[in-house]
Amino acid sequence: MNPSVLVLANLSDSAAQATRWAAVLGAPLQARLELLHLCSGPESDPEPATLAGIHAYNSQAETAQALEALGHQLAMPTGVTISQEPLAEAVATAVHQHHPLLLALGLSEEHTLLDHLMHNRALPALRATHRPLLLVPEDAPEPRLPRRVVIAVDAEPFQLNAAARALAPLMAAWHSSYTVVHVTAAPEPLALSSRMALADVRASHLLPPATSLVLQESHHPIPATGIVEALYGPRIDLLVLIARTRSFLGRLFHRSVTAQVLRHTPVPVLLLPAEAPEIPDWMPSMS
Incomplete structure (x- = not known):
């Protein structure tokens, strides 16, 4: 079974950049991409209004289709999971299922949003899994294998x-x-x-x-x-x-x-x- 990389994905530009980097870094081992999208539910941490740049989709099915399309663009085996669990529980479940080599998360240029992402997404992910975490700035260069x-x-x-x-x-x-x-x-x-x-x-x-x-x-x-x-x-x-x-x-x-x-x-x-x-x-x- 090929290894995998778990990306905390939404429909933002920063998440797409993180997904592209995860695909390139995992390619030498033919790693599968697993995209985990968190829907805001009654017990989940809602994303702030500064994430309004994310495109509005009317259903979880449309969100899944959009993420699958991103995976197809990368020509990588890609799985998509839509979860309404709180982040730590959703990530722990995905890690238990897919055993990823690492997690990946996009970073916004906005400092207030960076604080939110770290406190409410990156920190809980590390607490839940203690897995390596790739943090990709929104304005990072186009991905390539690191020289x-x-x-x-x-x-x-x-x-x-x-x-x-x-x-x-x-x-x-x-x-x-x-x-x-x-x-x-x-x-x-x-x-x-x-x-x-x-x-x-x-x-x-x-x-x-x-x-x-x-x-x-x-x-x-x-x-x-x-x-x-x-x-x-x-x-x-x-x-x-x-x-x-x-x-x-x-x-x-x-x-x-x-x-x-x-x-x-x-x-x-x-x-x-x-x-x-x-x-x-x-x-x-x-x-």
């Missing part, structure tokens, strides 16, 4: 959970080049902590042992800014961040480094959940 990937890390050790480690065959199939970016706000020399960060990435088993890793060190008073600046080098296609689960679930989104990165990233971001126990913040852990 250059940045992995942003700090000097704190981490261990990926089983779902994140299961993504290794897909990442190997991309045949990308990888740059490990270590950003710190502290003034001390970076050499030792950077070597530790590089060793943690190798020890994570996310990439094949023979993968060549380029280390890029950066000292910046605002860590998120240092990470985003690293994305404007020679065409970077994807950013990988480590989500330290306990703090990810308990800390306010707008206070984290990852939140700041998501507000300004020009490329999709792949969040990989770490095992507990964790350092009390997202990776990178400075806030």
Whole structure:
């Protein structure tokens, strides 16, 4: 059975962009797309008025047809599920049924909508599944297999959970080049902590042992800014961040480094959940 990618889909441009990226990234393993659309029901979290750009369809059947048409455009095996369950329950059900390698979600350019999506869609999805999550900005470049990937890390050790480690065959199939970016706000020399960060990435088993890793060190008073600046080098296609689960679930989104990165990233971001126990913040852990 081929693997799958689960996309939290609606009829917005941002969701369509996330679907296209999910299709391209999953193609090397012939991954099936599973599009999950959440209808606002009496117990589900209604989407805000700022999502009014979504086309008005009169029935769930028309919505399903529109999503199926998107899948046909991508020439990918595609399934569509329409659910009236609350998001966490709907995602958990879909994960149990399809066992996806990762989840995908589109991000709007509007900051208020970004906060809503993270609090009411992305965070519950990670709580429910602890699966890798691909977050695709609405204005991300046209999707292609990533040639250059940045992995942003700090000097704190981490261990990926089983779902994140299961993504290794897909990442190997991309045949990308990888740059490990270590950003710190502290003034001390970076050499030792950077070597530790590089060793943690190798020890994570996310990439094949023979993968060549380029280390890029950066000292910046605002860590998120240092990470985003690293994305404007020679065409970077994807950013990988480590989500330290306990703090990810308990800390306010707008206070984290990852939140700041998501507000300004020009490329999709792949969040990989770490095992507990964790350092009390997202990776990178400075806030």
